[in-house]
Amino acid sequence: MAANASQAKTARGPDAAFILKKAVISALVALVLFSLMIGIRTEAGSDGQLTWWTRFGDLAAMVAVVFGGSIVMELLRRWWGPVDTVRVVPPSAQKVFSFAGRALVPALLIFTFLVPVIFYDERYILDLGILVLTYVMLGWGLNVVVGLAGLLDLGYVAFYAVGAYSYALLATNFGLSFWICLPLAGILAAFFGVLLGFPVLRLRGDYLAIVTLAFGEIIRLVIINWQTLTGGPNGVSGIPRPTMFGIPLTPGDDGLAALLGIEFSPTHRIVFLFYLILALALLTNWVTIRLRRLPIGRAWEALREDEVACRALGINTTTTKLTAFATGAMFGGFAGAFFATRQGFISPESFTFHESALVLAIVVLGGMGSQLGVALAALAMIGGFELFRGLEQFRMLVFGGAMVLLMIWRPRGLIGHRAPTVFLERNTVISSDLVKEGHG
Amino acid sequence: MNINDILSVENLTMRFGGIVAVNDLSFTAERGKITALIGPNGAGKTTVFNCITGFYKPTSGTIRLRNGDDEWRLEKLNDFRISKIAKVARTFQNIRLFPGMTALENLMVAQHNTLMRASGFTFLGLFGVPSYRAAEKAAIDLARYWLDQIDLLERADDAAGNLPYGDQRRLEIARAMCTEPALLCLDEPAAGLNARESAALNELLLKIRADHGTSILLIEHDMSVVMEISDHINVLDYGVQIADGTPQEIRDNPKVIAAYLGADEEEAIAVMEGET
Numbered sequence: 001m002a003a004n005a006s007q008a009k010t011a012r013g014p015d016a017a018f019i020l021k022k023a024v025i026s027a028l029v030a031l032v033l034f035s036l037m038i039g040i041r042t043e044a045g046s047d048g049q050l051t052w053w054t055r056f057g058d059l060a061a062m063v064a065v066v067f068g069g070s071i072v073m074e075l076l077r078r079w080w081g082p083v084d085t086v087r088v089v090p091p092s093a094q095k096v097f098s099f100a101g102r103a104l105v106p107a108l109l110i111f112t113f114l115v116p117v118i119f120y121d122e123r124y125i126l127d128l129g130i131l132v133l134t135y136v137m138l139g140w141g142l143n144v145v146v147g148l149a150g151l152l153d154l155g156y157v158a159f160y161a162v163g164a165y166s167y168a169l170l171a172t173n174f175g176l177s178f179w180i181c182l183p184l185a186g187i188l189a190a191f192f193g194v195l196l197g198f199p200v201l202r203l204r205g206d207y208l209a210i211v212t213l214a215f216g217e218i219i220r221l222v223i224i225n226w227q228t229l230t231g232g233p234n235g236v237s238g239i240p241r242p243t244m245f246g247i248p249l250t251p252g253d254d255g256l257a258a259l260l261g262i263e264f265s266p267t268h269r270i271v272f273l274f275y276l277i278l279a280l281a282l283l284t285n286w287v288t289i290r291l292r293r294l295p296i297g298r299a300w301e302a303l304r305e306d307e308v309a310c311r312a313l314g315i316n317t318t319t320t321k322l323t324a325f326a327t328g329a330m331f332g333g334f335a336g337a338f339f340a341t342r343q344g345f346i347s348p349e350s351f352t353f354h355e356s357a358l359v360l361a362i363v364v365l366g367g368m369g370s371q372l373g374v375a376l377a378a379l380a381m382i383g384g385f386e387l388f389r390g391l392e393q394f395r396m397l398v399f400g401g402a403m404v405l406l407m408i409w410r411p412r413g414l415i416g417h418r419a420p421t422v423f424l425e426r427n428t429v430i431s432s433d434l435v436k437e438g439h440g
Numbered sequence: 441m442n443i444n445d446i447l448s449v450e451n452l453t454m455r456f457g458g459i460v461a462v463n464d465l466s467f468t469a470e471r472g473k474i475t476a477l478i479g480p481n482g483a484g485k486t487t488v489f490n491c492i493t494g495f496y497k498p499t500s501g502t503i504r505l506r507n508g509d510d511e512w513r514l515e516k517l518n519d520f521r522i523s524k525i526a527k528v529a530r531t532f533q534n535i536r537l538f539p540g541m542t543a544l545e546n547l548m549v550a551q552h553n554t555l556m557r558a559s560g561f562t563f564l565g566l567f568g569v570p571s572y573r574a575a576e577k578a579a580i581d582l583a584r585y586w587l588d589q590i591d592l593l594e595r596a597d598d599a600a601g602n603l604p605y606g607d608q609r610r611l612e613i614a615r616a617m618c619t620e621p622a623l624l625c626l627d628e629p630a631a632g633l634n635a636r637e638s639a640a641l642n643e644l645l646l647k648i649r650a651d652h653g654t655s656i657l658l659i660e661h662d663m664s665v666v667m668e669i670s671d672h673i674n675v676l677d678y679g680v681q682i683a684d685g686t687p688q689e690i691r692d693n694p695k696v697i698a699a700y701l702g703a704d705e706e707e708a709i710a711v712m713e714g715e716t
Binding site: 287294296308309311316422423426 | 493495519520521522523524529530532536537538539540541542544545548549550551552553555556559562565566568576580584593596597598599601602615616619
């Protein structure tokens with residue numbers, strides 16, 4: 001490794017030649033490809049005959065972009081590149097990075113707490129914040145199943161739906177309050193997690209993914225077709241809004257605003273919802289961090305690393321898998337109950353496969369098993385997606401491009417390394433290429 | 441079953457379709473001794489191991505394990521229960537550590553069942569009750585002890601996947617010992633080790649037997665290990681036992697020599713003398 005680094009330093013000259021050569025080759029390939037695709041434009045003329053003209057300016061621009069882009073890519077690779085390349089980041093920059101890395105979590109947390117204060121008048125930002133936090137919570141919940149236990153779950157939205165419908169139906173039919181329904185929604189979702197867990201215990205990898213995918217669809221189809229209970233495609237409306245431990249957030253005389261003697265504003269409820277989902281997400285985070293350091297969490301990670309070795313050590317892999325499914329599902333259920341109370345209306349359309357895929361993408365892009373990575377990925381995926389809304393149809397392009405870049409530089413997700421759960425002397429992170437992804 | 445035996449395999453047969461991997465095999469392993477299982481490649485040694493540790497369900501036959509007053513029929517137990525209740529631990533021919541976890545974490549996972557009880561099946565541990573913290577500290581101490589025994593204390597916080605091959609082999613043995621087994625089954629622990637590492641392994645196994653009274657069942661090709669530390673050797677060929685006895689008896693047994701290297705006796709004797 002040391003030899004490699006010194007080699008890279010001394011070999012600056014040939015290095016530049018290599019980068020240039022690579023760029024020239026890329027540009028040549030681009031020239032050949034684009035010469036017909038972009039260089040020549042053909043169209044049907046007025047009488048149906050072929051008319052064509054050349055666009056050498058566009059062609060030159062494209063080739064120049066590829067040439068420049070190749071150089072920039074190669075230089076960036078050397079800076080943050082994948083784990084196997086030699087990095088030539090100067091020590092001063094390294095120091096800044098490491099400080100930024102340590103300050104990131106507290107800074108993010110403080111900023112999140114202050115969001116309703118800073119953006120009090122901007123309803124759009126608050127709503128977006130709530131949406132992002134909902135996905136952060138879902139990501140953290142799924143992280144238990146996919147990131148820690150290594151069980152690929154493509155039907156996570158099922159538990160989100162179970163939680164949402166549990167609250168909606170219990171509240172509208174029996175008038176139970178949000179704070180009673182919240183744990184019930186979690187328990188019911190966990191129960192469904194175990195229910196899904198049993199049939200898939202023997203499955204691995206692709207097969208597990210397919211069955212969980214089907215499970216998500218089954219739940220959605222049951223909701224659509226069991227009209228007497230769930231209202232079918234019409235959904236459930238009139239779901240009660242949450243109260244602040246019994247004090248409603250309404251303009252009435254018994255509302256919070258009247259009690260505090262301040263003027264009523266609909267923003268109060270939004271701010272309350274923001275802190276509610278923040279609290280739920282932080283609870284998820286706290287529990288997950290604690291569980292990782294308990295025997296059950298270590299067993300989950302060991303299961304991801306090597307299931308056969310687990311059984312040889314006397315670990316009951318059946319119950320270990322089921323607890324992972326149940327724990328992840330429970331957090332999904334909490335998030336679902338929150339979703340129902342925020343929307344006031346739910347229908348099966350909110351629980352399509354698209355949601356499962358989005359949450360899974362957040363976990364995988366964030367770095368499986370990393371709490372911070374998942375939070376950042378949720379922010380980028382949900383927040384970033386909204387940010388580029390002005391770009392209309394180009395936002396999918398930006399999104400796709402960002403994903404390709406991420407796969408090049410961070411194939412194991414934003415934060416792919418793993419922090420040990422216990423240590424004797426040194427708390428050193430474990431490089432991402434040693435950590436397994438699990439295989440079912 | 442003799443009172444001194446910890447393990448008794450009786451009429452064990454294992455068929456895979458038409459292939460008979462193990463045929464009516466019977467042998468015993470004495471308590472507190474090192475018993476070796478040797479034989480040419482494909483003789484069925486690992487199959488016997490997989491039957492004992494529950495990874496295969498034998499076609500027929502019984503496997504009894506006596507630990508104190510308890511007697512277990514291993515062929516009827518699930519694989520994880522064999523380790524959890526009957527206290528049989530094993531290592532694998534191709535090392536199966538948890539590569540993305542540190543050496544210390546590997547040893548902590550091995551103490552899962554003890555820690556699970558101490559953490560009140562997670563519920564008490566979640567709130568960090570003192571009794572769980574004490575149990576965790578005890579578990580770390582046990583892990584520290586075993587890391588010290590295998591000379592890996594300095595690398596306790598390194599990922600297991602980053603350790604050199606020989607260290608990984610020893611760590612896997614330490615991990616098995618952290619389950620506090622009565623019988624330790626080692627599948628080719630010396631494979632891929634150099635002469636110095638093999639010697640260190642011998643020392644470690646003799647120490648395990650002396651200090652902890654753990655009985656050891658060993659599959660091995662490296663004769664310098666087998667002949668030096670085994671108290672008793674069983675020789676398998678084509679799934680049947682062809683000889684058993686002390687290392688000296690096995691060394692002189694013409695049947696064994698023939699099985700090992702065909703008819704070329706001189707070469708076979710060279711192997712048995714430990715010149716590999």
